[in-house]
Amino acid sequence: MKNMTSRERLTAVLNGEKPDYLPWSPLVDYYFLSSWDSKKAASIIDASQELEFDLMERHVPTYSEPFGASLELVCTNDVKYESVREEDKIFNRYITPKGTVEEKRVTTEKIKYGFIKKHYIEDIEDLRIYKYVLENLEFKSMKEEFKKKDKEIGEAGIAVPSAPLTPIQQFLQFLIGLEKTVYMLMDHPEEMQEVLDLIHEKNKECYEIILDYPSDVVIPYEDTSTTVLSPNMYENYCMDYIDEYAELALAKDTKYITHMCGKLSKLIDQLAAGKMDGIDSMCPPTSGDLWPYDAREELGDKKIIIGGIEPASLQKLSVDEVKDYVMDLLKKMQPGYNFILSTGDATPHGTPIKNLWAVAEIRDKYGKFPLNI
């Protein structure tokens, strides 16, 4: 018999205490929900009830790019921001006396907020304009909105605010893109470093605000992995920043868990040495390359691991195969301390509902804590 609510169960693990059962907390967002015909789940909270999982709702109350943080960005002085929609395209612009930087996004039926077709920064001139934008950017807390959502979730789980990405990830994911970031770091190392440092300062302002939200945990959507980065780049551009942010979180008694959904096996030493409290969306092969039980050996018992199920497998496997997959994983993770069973990033569009139920069934049957299968 379960004797904890989803909220209590997740909170227990995040605080290093024993849960009644292992939490099962897939990353479910509108990418998956949009493929679900059932009228039963208009929201992620509904989905958690229908599919019987412990909800960790991400990006609460919002995800403000390019920082990737759950707060509001406010342009000040003579900097203006505008977002214009033209058919399936969205143009986002920062207009400054030094010039304008513009990003172009394309929307699709499934992905309403669109995907970047052109980045804000394409050359050194754009970088200089963006630096001016940063100098005139402030942040506004959304603590009240966070509290409202967290209350709405109630005992179904917890709301998790997103913390800002390391400066290099903001370049890679939103501002410049991979190829140009690599080339601009070679061609303009000083100016790039200046902007990285400035983003870091701004990030610290974000942390100040977000760590004031009533949450046991914050997650930055780092997406760091050797899928796109090299271990060298991680060491040079991510590690120290992450450690510094982890310390800020620690000072506020908040867990700092980095979302890293790609290939991590070649970064394992750096991750083991890192000050983060845990890794979110740890993904096994083939999208990722690290099983949580292998990671556990390298990372030690203290770090929280969230993940373990490869999303593409969850979508493709049969119900019986899903059950075997999860059983095997639970067996190898015994006794299951500091582990939240989850997907290695977003549950795919079109994942069969019965596969999600299959995971819940195995968790209910064998997930009593400590695991003893």
Next chain:
Amino acid sequence: MAGMKVIGEKFKNDKIFVPGVLVAARAMNTGMEILKPKLIESGVQSAGKVVIGAVESDLHDVGKNLVAMMLEGAGFEVYDLGTDVPTEEFVKKAKEIDADIVGLSALLTTTMNEMGTIIEALEKAGIRDKVSVMVGGAPITEDFAQEISADFYAKDAAEASNVAKDIKKKIAS
């Protein structure tokens, strides 16, 4: 170009990573800009013509770009159609340039089935026999490639370039 082969092998064996390949590719392209006119002048032929792109509704291009770079490094003439490429575009371009190889990239389980549609369209257009279809991307497997009757699957950019060279050899012999 021989350098790109070394880079490809190192990438395959996790000795260098994506940023390293990008840097090498840029060095190659800079060199090629100088060399290209001279190669054309002296009548050096390209290794073959490749049309490549990410299938419709797929916007991931990092992997596809790496494959394109490695193929260029192996001496192929590459026509990169970009991302979110409609089926007709692949067919049209393959016909127009008389392609040897069509390379299809998909990173999403929701878009990978487009690959089968493109292969059917190449068949309908009557050029399926003339082109070899090579597929790749994180969710693609050898089995899936066979299922949709693609000719070749490659798991990474280095392998893609080796496969392309093999295809070309086969055509030549």
